[in-house]
Amino acid sequence: MGDFQQFVADVTSRLSTMSKNELYVVGDGLDRDSLWLTFLDSFPAGTNLRFRERSEYDCSTCRAFIKHFGNVVEIHDGRVRTVWSGVSASDPVFSVVAAALDEFVLSLPLSTVFRSGQAQYGTKTTRTLRDGQVEVWHHLHGRVANRHRVEDVGAAQGTFDAAVQVFQRGLAELTHHALDTVVDLIDGNALYRGAEHRQAVTEFRSLQNRWTQATDRRAFVFANAMNPAARLRNTVIGTLVQDLGAGVDLEQAVRSFEAKVAPQNYQRPTALITPGMVKAAMKTIAELGIEESLQRRFARLSDVSVTNVLWVDNDTQARMKDGIEGLLMQAATSRSSGALLRDAKPEEIPVVSFMKDVLPGAASIDLWVANSYEPHLVSLTTGRHPAAPRLFRWDNDFGWSYGGNVTDSIREKVKRAGGNVTGKLRVSLSWFNHDDLDLHVYEPNGDHIWYQEKRNKLDVDMNAGGTLSREPVENVTWTDRVPDGEYRIEVNQYRKRDSTQGGFVIETESNGKTEHYRHERAVGHKETVEVGRMTVAGGVITAFRPGRDVQRGSVARELWGITTEQFVPVSTIMYSPNYFDDNEVGNRHYFFILKGCVNDQPTRGIYNEFLRSDLQPHRKVFEVLGDRTKCEPSPDQLSGLGFSSTIRNSVVAKVTTTGGRRRLISIQF
Known part of the structure; x- marks a missing residue:
C-alpha cells in the first residue's frame, strides 16, 4: 500500500528546503482541481481505495495542501524543479504518485512568483473516535519561510510580473551592439556622469549573454527579474541604448540623453565621431589599402615564430610555427613528485634574471593565479589576412588585449569607498x-x-x-x-x-x-x-587562528576557463609583440600563456595606442572601429597573464628543472 507517512515527511522536507530560496508557481489560470485529480488518478491500481469512507489519501486537508502548494516550483541551476521532484523515490506506490505530479506540474508554464498570506497549510495529524477506538489520520502539510508571506499577495505578484515584463522586453529589444556602444561612450567620458551607469549596463549585458545560452530562457528571466540591472530598459541610460538599437543617430541619441540628465550649460568633454570624420578616415584607409588589416582574430600558437618565444612547455612544442624541435631547449620529461609546502617562502628573482638563468633549464612551470591578477588576464590577437599591410607601430601584425580592471583588489575597493588603507x-x-x-x-x-x-x-x-x-x-x-x-x-x-x-x-x-x-x-x-x-x-600581526569553516586564502573563482587561487600550468612564455624580432617599441610586457585559459568574450584587436603615426589623425574613428572589429572567441587562442616592465608587481612560479629539482620563485617585475 505504500508508506504514506514517509511520503508526507518527504514532501514536507522538500517544501522546507525549497522555501529557503525564491519560489514560483506554474500554470497561469490553472484549475487547481486538476492537481488534485492528478494526485488521485496516479495511484497504481488497488493502492488507493478512493471510495472507502474516510480514505487516508483523499481527505479535505490533503486536498487543500495540494491545491495550494502542488504547483509551487523552484529554479535550481537554471532548471525548474517541483515540490514533487525526487520524493519517495524508493517507495513503489508514492514514487509513482510523485512522478505523475512532477510530470504534470513541469508541463505547465511559469506563471509568477509564489506569495502567500499564511505560512502553514494543512495539519500533521487529526484524530477521530470510531467504534470506541481513537484513529490517527496523517495528512499532507507544509510550511514556508516568512520571506514568502505578504499581506497583499496580488500586489506582490503584480510587482514581480511587471519586473519580468520589463526584463523580457529589455532582453529582446536592447541590442549587443547598442550596449557595447554605450559602454564605449562611458569609458570615453562622452556621457554626462556616465560612470554611474556603467555597472548597470555591463551587468545587463552579462545577463543578456547568459540568457542567450540558457537552456530554459523563461526560467532564467524569472530567476533574475529582481536583479536591479534587469530593469535597465526603463532607466534613462536604457532609453539611450534603445535609441541606438533603433538606429537613431549617435549624436541625436546622446543629445536626447543629455537633455534628460545634464544641466543646461553642460559641455561634453569628449566629442563623438561625426559622419565627416568617418568619411575622412575611410578615405585614408582606402588610400593605404588597409581595409583587410582591420579584420582581426585571436592569435594561435601556430601563428607565432619560434624566434619570438622565450620558453615553451614540452607538450606545446610541436604546435609552434616553423617547428620547435632542436630550436628550443630539450627538456626532460621526468618531474619530481615531491609537493611544495603551501607556506614555503619563494625565492625573489628579478624577471630579467628569471628569463636568463631559470628558463633555459625549466622542464615545467606553473603560475599561481591570484584573484588580484584578473586585470592581468591578456589575449594575443592578429590579423585575419597575413599579407595585409600592418596597422601598428611595430613590424608585425600581432597585438594584445588585457581583460581590464573588472574587479579591483579589496584594498582598492576600500579606497574607492572612502576607507583608510594607510594605517598601522x-x-x-x-x-x-x-x-x-x-x-x-x-x-x-x-x-x-x-x-x-x-x-x-x-x-x-x-x-x-x-x-x-x-x-x-x-x-x-x-x-x-x-x-x-x-x-x-x-x-x-x-x-x-x-x-x-x-x-x-x-x-x-x-x-x-x-x-x-x-x-x-x-x-x-x-x-x-x-x-x-x-x-x-x-603593532604587527604575529599569528592568526581561523575559526571553523574559515580557510586561509581568497575565494577561488572561475575566470577565462581557469580556477584562481591555485597553480596553473604555463604553456608558453613570450614578450609582447612590440618586442618580437628586432622591435623595441614602447613598454615591454611579459606574457605567460596558460593551459586551458580561454577568453570567452569578444575582444578588441585594435587599440589607438598601437596605431602607426599616419593613422593617428583618425584616432576617434579607429576607437569605434576597434569596437566594431572585435575578435570572436576561439578555443585555440593564446591567453594568460601579462605583466608590464614599467609597473612593479610580482607573481609566484613553481618551476621543475630538467634535473627534477623543484623551486618556488617570486618573479619580480
Missing part, C-alpha cells in the same frame, strides 16, 4: 552580493568595534541601506596606537537579501604584509561567523 593595522571585509554583512572586531581590552560603536576605526559600512552594491566592503583601521594582545573577528549577517554568491573574504594588513581568509558558505540571516583570533605584538 587594517582588517577589511569583502563580499559579493546585496546582503548586509557587518564586521565586528573585539580588541584585547574587550572594546567592541562595530557599526553602532565605530570608535573612529570603522570607516566603511556598505549595504546597510540606500544604494546597494555587489562589490561591498567594510573596513576597520588603526591609525595610531595598536593595542597588543588577542583580537576576535566576527562577521554577522544583519540582513540577507540574496541567495547567490554567499561567501566572504577577510583581508588583514600590517607591516606591509597582506593576508586573506575566506568563508565560502552562505551566511544565514542573523547568523554570526567567527572568522578567527588574531594576535598582535608591537
Whole structure:
C-alpha cells in the first residue's frame, strides 16, 4: 500500500528546503482541481481505495495542501524543479504518485512568483473516535519561510510580473551592439556622469549573454527579474541604448540623453565621431589599402615564430610555427613528485634574471593565479589576412588585449569607498552580493568595534541601506596606537537579501604584509561567523587562528576557463609583440600563456595606442572601429597573464628543472 507517512515527511522536507530560496508557481489560470485529480488518478491500481469512507489519501486537508502548494516550483541551476521532484523515490506506490505530479506540474508554464498570506497549510495529524477506538489520520502539510508571506499577495505578484515584463522586453529589444556602444561612450567620458551607469549596463549585458545560452530562457528571466540591472530598459541610460538599437543617430541619441540628465550649460568633454570624420578616415584607409588589416582574430600558437618565444612547455612544442624541435631547449620529461609546502617562502628573482638563468633549464612551470591578477588576464590577437599591410607601430601584425580592471583588489575597493588603507593595522571585509554583512572586531581590552560603536576605526559600512552594491566592503583601521594582545573577528549577517554568491573574504594588513581568509558558505540571516583570533605584538600581526569553516586564502573563482587561487600550468612564455624580432617599441610586457585559459568574450584587436603615426589623425574613428572589429572567441587562442616592465608587481612560479629539482620563485617585475 505504500508508506504514506514517509511520503508526507518527504514532501514536507522538500517544501522546507525549497522555501529557503525564491519560489514560483506554474500554470497561469490553472484549475487547481486538476492537481488534485492528478494526485488521485496516479495511484497504481488497488493502492488507493478512493471510495472507502474516510480514505487516508483523499481527505479535505490533503486536498487543500495540494491545491495550494502542488504547483509551487523552484529554479535550481537554471532548471525548474517541483515540490514533487525526487520524493519517495524508493517507495513503489508514492514514487509513482510523485512522478505523475512532477510530470504534470513541469508541463505547465511559469506563471509568477509564489506569495502567500499564511505560512502553514494543512495539519500533521487529526484524530477521530470510531467504534470506541481513537484513529490517527496523517495528512499532507507544509510550511514556508516568512520571506514568502505578504499581506497583499496580488500586489506582490503584480510587482514581480511587471519586473519580468520589463526584463523580457529589455532582453529582446536592447541590442549587443547598442550596449557595447554605450559602454564605449562611458569609458570615453562622452556621457554626462556616465560612470554611474556603467555597472548597470555591463551587468545587463552579462545577463543578456547568459540568457542567450540558457537552456530554459523563461526560467532564467524569472530567476533574475529582481536583479536591479534587469530593469535597465526603463532607466534613462536604457532609453539611450534603445535609441541606438533603433538606429537613431549617435549624436541625436546622446543629445536626447543629455537633455534628460545634464544641466543646461553642460559641455561634453569628449566629442563623438561625426559622419565627416568617418568619411575622412575611410578615405585614408582606402588610400593605404588597409581595409583587410582591420579584420582581426585571436592569435594561435601556430601563428607565432619560434624566434619570438622565450620558453615553451614540452607538450606545446610541436604546435609552434616553423617547428620547435632542436630550436628550443630539450627538456626532460621526468618531474619530481615531491609537493611544495603551501607556506614555503619563494625565492625573489628579478624577471630579467628569471628569463636568463631559470628558463633555459625549466622542464615545467606553473603560475599561481591570484584573484588580484584578473586585470592581468591578456589575449594575443592578429590579423585575419597575413599579407595585409600592418596597422601598428611595430613590424608585425600581432597585438594584445588585457581583460581590464573588472574587479579591483579589496584594498582598492576600500579606497574607492572612502576607507583608510594607510594605517598601522587594517582588517577589511569583502563580499559579493546585496546582503548586509557587518564586521565586528573585539580588541584585547574587550572594546567592541562595530557599526553602532565605530570608535573612529570603522570607516566603511556598505549595504546597510540606500544604494546597494555587489562589490561591498567594510573596513576597520588603526591609525595610531595598536593595542597588543588577542583580537576576535566576527562577521554577522544583519540582513540577507540574496541567495547567490554567499561567501566572504577577510583581508588583514600590517607591516606591509597582506593576508586573506575566506568563508565560502552562505551566511544565514542573523547568523554570526567567527572568522578567527588574531594576535598582535608591537603593532604587527604575529599569528592568526581561523575559526571553523574559515580557510586561509581568497575565494577561488572561475575566470577565462581557469580556477584562481591555485597553480596553473604555463604553456608558453613570450614578450609582447612590440618586442618580437628586432622591435623595441614602447613598454615591454611579459606574457605567460596558460593551459586551458580561454577568453570567452569578444575582444578588441585594435587599440589607438598601437596605431602607426599616419593613422593617428583618425584616432576617434579607429576607437569605434576597434569596437566594431572585435575578435570572436576561439578555443585555440593564446591567453594568460601579462605583466608590464614599467609597473612593479610580482607573481609566484613553481618551476621543475630538467634535473627534477623543484623551486618556488617570486618573479619580480
